[in-house]
Amino acid sequence: MVKQTIQIFARVKPTKKQTAEYFVDCEEQGGSLEFVVPRDLADGVINNKRENYKFRFQKVFDQTANQEEIFEAIAKPVADNVLAGYNGTIFAYGQTGSGKTFTITGGAENYNDRGIIPRTLSYLYQHFSKDSSMIYTTHISYLEIYNETGYDLLNPQHEASRLEDLPKVTIMEDPDQNIHLKNLSLQQSANEEEALDLLFLGDTNRMIAETPMNQASTRSHCIFTIHLCSKELGSAMVRCSKLHLVDLAGSERVGKTGVGGQILTEAKYINLSLHYLEQVIIALSEKNRSHIPYRNSMMTSVLRDSLGGNCMTTMIAAVSVERKNTGESISTCRFAQRVALIKNDALLNEELDPALLIVRLKKEIQCLKEELALVTGEQRSDKLTQEEIQQLEEQIDVYLEDPDSEVTLNLGPDMRKIQFCFSLLKVKVREGSCAQNGMSNDSTPLMVVSDGEQRKSYAEVQKLRDMLTHRDNEISILVNMLKKEKKKVQDVTSQLALLYPSTNQSFMSPTTKQVEESAKYDPSNDYTHAQHLMTRKRVLELSVSQQEAFEVFLRDHEDRLSIENNRAVLQQRFVEAKTLGEQVNQIRIRVNELKTQLKIRRKQMVAQGVAGNLMPSESDSVEERILNQIEEEKKHYKIKSGCLKGLKTEIEHLQLLHEKLKVKLQKDFENWWTQEGARLKGHSAENTGSSQSHVSPLNCMLTRNFVLVYPATRANKTNPITNTAFRALPPAECSSTSIPLTGDKQTDDDIEAFIRTRHNLLHSTGVAK
Numbered sequence: 193m194v195k196q197t198i199q200i201f202a203r204v205k206p207t208k209k210q211t212a213e214y215f216v217d218c219e220e221q222g223g224s225l226e227f228v229v230p231r232d233l234a235d236g237v238i239n240n241k242r243e244n245y246k247f248r249f250q251k252v253f254d255q256t257a258n259q260e261e262i263f264e265a266i267a268k269p270v271a272d273n274v275l276a277g278y279n280g281t282i283f284a285y286g287q288t289g290s291g292k293t294f295t296i297t298g299g300a301e302n303y304n305d306r307g308i309i310p311r312t313l314s315y316l317y318q319h320f321s322k323d324s325s326m327i328y329t330t331h332i333s334y335l336e337i338y339n340e341t342g343y344d345l346l347n348p349q350h351e352a353s354r355l356e357d358l359p360k361v362t363i364m365e366d367p368d369q370n371i372h373l374k375n376l377s378l379q380q381s382a383n384e385e386e387a388l389d390l391l392f393l394g395d396t397n398r399m400i401a402e403t404p405m406n407q408a409s410t411r412s413h414c415i416f417t418i419h420l421c422s423k424e425l426g427s428a429m430v431r432c433s434k435l436h437l438v439d440l441a442g443s444e445r446v447g448k449t450g451v452g453g454q455i456l457t458e459a460k461y462i463n464l465s466l467h468y469l470e471q472v473i474i475a476l477s478e479k480n481r482s483h484i485p486y487r488n489s490m491m492t493s494v495l496r497d498s499l500g501g502n503c504m505t506t507m508i509a510a511v512s513v514e515r516k517n518t519g520e521s522i523s524t525c526r527f528a529q530r531v532a533l534i535k536n537d538a539l540l541n542e543e544l545d546p547a548l549l550i551v552r553l554k555k556e557i558q559c560l561k562e563e564l565a566l567v568t569g570e571q572r573s574d575k576l577t578q579e580e581i582q583q584l585e586e587q588i589d590v591y592l593e594d595p596d597s598e599v600t601l602n603l604g605p606d607m608r609k610i611q612f613c614f615s616l617l618k619v620k621v622r623e624g625s626c627a628q629n630g631m632s633n634d635s636t637p638l639m640v641v642s643d644g645e646q647r648k649s650y651a652e653v654q655k656l657r658d659m660l661t662h663r664d665n666e667i668s669i670l671v672n673m674l675k676k677e678k679k680k681v682q683d684v685t686s687q688l689a690l691l692y693p694s695t696n697q698s699f700m701s702p703t704t705k706q707v708e709e710s711a712k713y714d715p716s717n718d719y720t721h722a723q724h725l726m727t728r729k730r731v732l733e734l735s736v737s738q739q740e741a742f743e744v745f746l747r748d749h750e751d752r753l754s755i756e757n758n759r760a761v762l763q764q765r766f767v768e769a770k771t772l773g774e775q776v777n778q779i780r781i782r783v784n785e786l787k788t789q790l791k792i793r794r795k796q797m798v799a800q801g802v803a804g805n806l807m808p809s810e811s812d813s814v815e816e817r818i819l820n821q822i823e824e825e826k827k828h829y830k831i832k833s834g835c836l837k838g839l840k841t842e843i844e845h846l847q848l849l850h851e852k853l854k855v856k857l858q859k860d861f862e863n864w865w866t867q868e869g870a871r872l873k874g875h876s877a878e879n880t881g882s883s884q885s886h887v888s889p890l891n892c893m894l895t896r897n898f899v900l901v902y903p904a905t906r907a908n909k910t911n912p913i914t915n916t917a918f919r920a921l922p923p924a925e926c927s928s929t930s931i932p933l934t935g936d937k938q939t940d941d942d943i944e945a946f947i948r949t950r951h952n953l954l955h956s957t958g959v960a961k
Contacts, residue, residue, distance in 0.1 A: 194278065194538040199250050199506045200528045201266055204513055205291040206255040212518040216254045223252035225511070227522055247525040249509070259304065262295060263311040266506055270435065271312050273504050274420060275319060277431035277540045281438065281498035282308060285527060286510030287520040288442025293410055295508055296439040297395060309391055309416055309437050316418070317384040331378040331419040332387055334394035335361060337490050338412035339461045344376050345394035345414070355399075363493050371496055378419065391416065399458075411458040413465065413491050414439045423545065430545045436498055440466070440491075443520070465489045470527060476500045477533040504538045507531050559604060566605035576608055584609060588616055665869055672872035673741075745861050755853050762846045765839055772836040779829045783822060790818045 202225050204216070213228040226246040251265055270280040284292035298307025320328045334345040342361030349358060364372040381387040399411045418435040441462040468489040475481045476499060484500065486492045497503045509528040511521040576584075584603075591601045603609045746752055793815050 194504070196504060196536055196538060198531050198534050198536065199266075200509060200532045201251050201253070201506070202247070202249045202509045202511060202525065202528070203253040203257065203262065203291065203295060204255050204511055207512065207514055209514050211513045212515045212521075214513050216252050218252060222248055222250055224248045225252045225525065227518060227525075229518060229522075245522050245525070247529060249528070255513075259295075259298060259306060259311070262508075263308055263315075266508060267308045267312050268315065270504060270506055271315055273538075274418070274433045274435045275316070275422070277422070277433050277542055278538045279434055279436075279497060279503040279541065281436040281495065281503050281505040282508065283436070283438035283440060283495075283498070283505075284508040284510055285440055286442060286524050287512065287517065288444045290442060290510040290512045290517075290521075290524075292442060292508075292510045293439050295510060296416075296437060297391075310388060312418070312435070312437070313387045313391070314384055316420070317387070325425060327423045327425065329380070329421040330382075330387070331380050332390050333373075333376050333378050333417045333419070334390065335373065335376055335415045335417070335494070336394075336398060336412045337415075337465070337494075338399050339458065340465065340490055342373070342376070342490055345397045346377050346379055346390055363490065371493060373494070410439065410441055411455075411462070413441050413462075415494060428545050428548045429542055431540070431542050433541050436495065436503075438495070438498075440469075445520070465491050468492055470530075472499055473527070473530050473534065477530055498536075500534055500536060502539045502541075503536050505534075505536055562605040566607075576612060580609070581612070584612055585616065588613060588620075592620070669865070669869040669872055673868075741865070742861055745864060746857070749857060749860065751853050751857060755850065755857070758846055758850045758853065762843065762850060765843050765846065769836060769839045769843060772832055772839060776829060776832045776836060779825050779832065783825045783829070786818055786822045786825065790815065790822070793818065 202223075204214075204225075213230075215226040215228070217224045217226070224246055226244060229241075229243055229245065231241050231243060253262060253265075267282060270282055274280045282296075284296050286292050294305070294307065296307050297309055298311075299305030316330070320326075332346075336343045336345050338355070342363075343355065343358055344361055347358060359375045361376045362374045364374050366372065379390050381390060394414070394416070398414060416437040416439075418437075420433050420435070422431045423429070443463055443466050444459055468485065469492055471485055471488065472492045475484045486496045486499075492499070498505045507528060509524050511524055513521065587601060587603075591599060601613065603613060793812065797812055797815070
């Protein structure tokens with residue numbers, strides 16, 4: 193708590209008119225203002241009227257003082273206290289036309305005439321930007337008290353509605369005698385610009401009238417309030433303070449000014465409210481006074497904290513030293529002397545963050561409910577929320593990973609949480625034991641690992657198992673394909689042996705012998721060898737066998753020609769784009785060189801002109817030639833750039849088409865690969881049995897009067913490998929490329945043609961490899 197009297201300052205209004213006799217004394221410990229009023233001889237010889245009036249202030253500002261000095265001496269200390277967490281108030285008091293509004297708000301003609309309010313806003317926001325250790329929040333309100341009725345100057349309806357239609361600000365008081373203003377808006381301002389906009393909006397809506405004493409007299413009391421909340425980073429305490437900047441309406445003697453009508457009514461309300469203010473000041477200055485009449489007027493109710501409460505208050509007495517205003521100036525100084533007797537008890541407005549307080553109270557309520565349920569024996573039937581389950585899992589993980597054996601798991605008296613944690617621990621123990629048993633079966637030394645590591649190792653093992661199963665399926669498909677091709681070669685060999693028994697060995701080409709030799713391999717050995725190769729090449733996306741099958745699949749795919757054409761066109765466009773890009777770069781280089789030559793030429797011309805060798809009006813043919821060259825190069829640059837842009841668009845389109853074809857090709861191959869694997873896996877036993885008691889398809893065809901057909905095109909494009917053999921069709925379905933075999937009537941030429949055709953087919957389909 194800081195006990196401090198209200199600080200009083202005096203400011204003399206600059207004037208060019210005849211002034212009264214006054215003296216300003218500025219000292220280090222304070223200043224004084226003295227008025228000299230000579231006696232009037234018309235009052236008689238005996239005249240005991242006082243001539244000298246001397247008043248002491250914290251400081252007196254003469255007519256030469258500027259706005260910067262006023263802010264540094266009066267407003268800046270109050271702003272520092274507000275930043276520290278204390279409430280502050282600055283109010284200006286004086287007769288009408290003495291410079292109160294100029295001191296508080298400032299003038300609009302010159303930037304240096306800014307008053308206390310805009311300078312304080314600028315000072316506060318500069319401090320906010322420099323202090324990065326605090327978080328500041330600022331709200332602004334602007335209250336007008338006109339004829340003892342409060343209005344919100346920041347109300348957006350103020351300009352469009354009449355004053356009588358606007359919502360009135362009313363005073364509400366809580367049991368602790370704290371004042372709350374209803375219908376007064378709080379506008380948040382994030383920076384100085386927004387705060388000044390609110391200030392200008394409020395000043396525009398103020399009641400101003402022309403009086404004999406002042407051409408622009410404010411006819412209402414205005415209170416500009418800055419609400420400031422500050423919080424340190426990482427702290428739970430919040431400091432909330434407020435700064436009232438009050439511009440009181442000026443008092444005036446109605447008999448002296450001679451006003452009437454609405455201005456007279458306004459003057460009566462102004463003088464009445466100032467009278468009530470003086471009553472409060474007098475009551476506060478008396479020590480034994482039990483009742484303070486704050487409720488007499490709205491202004492004294494709003495400023496209750498500023499007058500004898502939790503606030504650091506400063507008063508500025510605005511005086512006019514013109515000879516006709518000497519009486520009012522002396523009255524203002526007397527009022528200031530009474531104000532200086534009031535003591536305020538300023539408290540540091542620091543409290544716990546409301547948001548954190550609410551969270552803490554909720555936790556406390558929850559804990560009390562759980563304890564009550566544990567004491568009374570009542571079990572909660574509602575289930576744990578997903579958030580509570582996640583928190584419990586995190587607590588269990590932290591508990592298990594903590595190496596300290598004395599660490600405890602704090603779950604509270606909630607039996608639901610206790611049962612859930614026991615079940616979760618049971619699951620984790622089972623997972624750990626299963627992982628240890630699996631590791632011991634593999635002759636691996638047991639290690640104590642965490643739950644996260646166990647899950648990670650289990651996932652890796654599962655991934656390796658899936659990869660091994662995938663490779664086994666691939667190997668089974670390849671083995672079945674190899675067996676099938678071996679059967680086909682054996683069938684052809686047996687057919688040729690039946691036709692030409694004596695020349696059986698002559699028709700055995702080296703390729704056929706290699707296939708027969710490869711057929712002597714044990715399938716189990718092939719499986720072991722293939723599995724070993726797959727283990728060494730796990731990093732490859734496709735195995736070598738898949739790549740070979742894909743090459744065969746691609747050779748007969750319907751989109752092969754489109755892919756090759758797109759690739760060729762794309763390569764050609766890349767070459768053209770590269771050539772155009774080099775040409776554009778060359779043009780840019782030439783333009784830069786020409787610009788450099790132009791600068792050098794102009795410097796030379798300037799130097800010749802200074803030396804007097806060249807007239808200023810003479811034109812330079814070299815400069816014109818360079819400029820023409822630059823224009824030509826720019827034209828070429830635009831043409832080449834346009835072509836390059838078109839090529840870029842075409843390349844992007846071709847790349848998109850190429851990518852779509854690649855995706856389609858990959859999907860077709862994957863579908864074929866899956867279908868072939870499923871088919872061979874389901875019929876592997878049947879194919880193996882039929883190969884042992886196989887009858888030559890040629891004999892069957894001869895018996896049933898069928899023909900062997902060499903297909904000109906693939907009948908099934910998604911299964912190219914199985915289509916390498918011949919197809920048996922009835923004569924009605926034979927194509928023009930078929931070779932009829934009619935038993936004994938077959939000629940030698942037909943047989944030789946058949947053999948050549950079969951040999952070429954084997955080479956074209958890759959079976960000979």
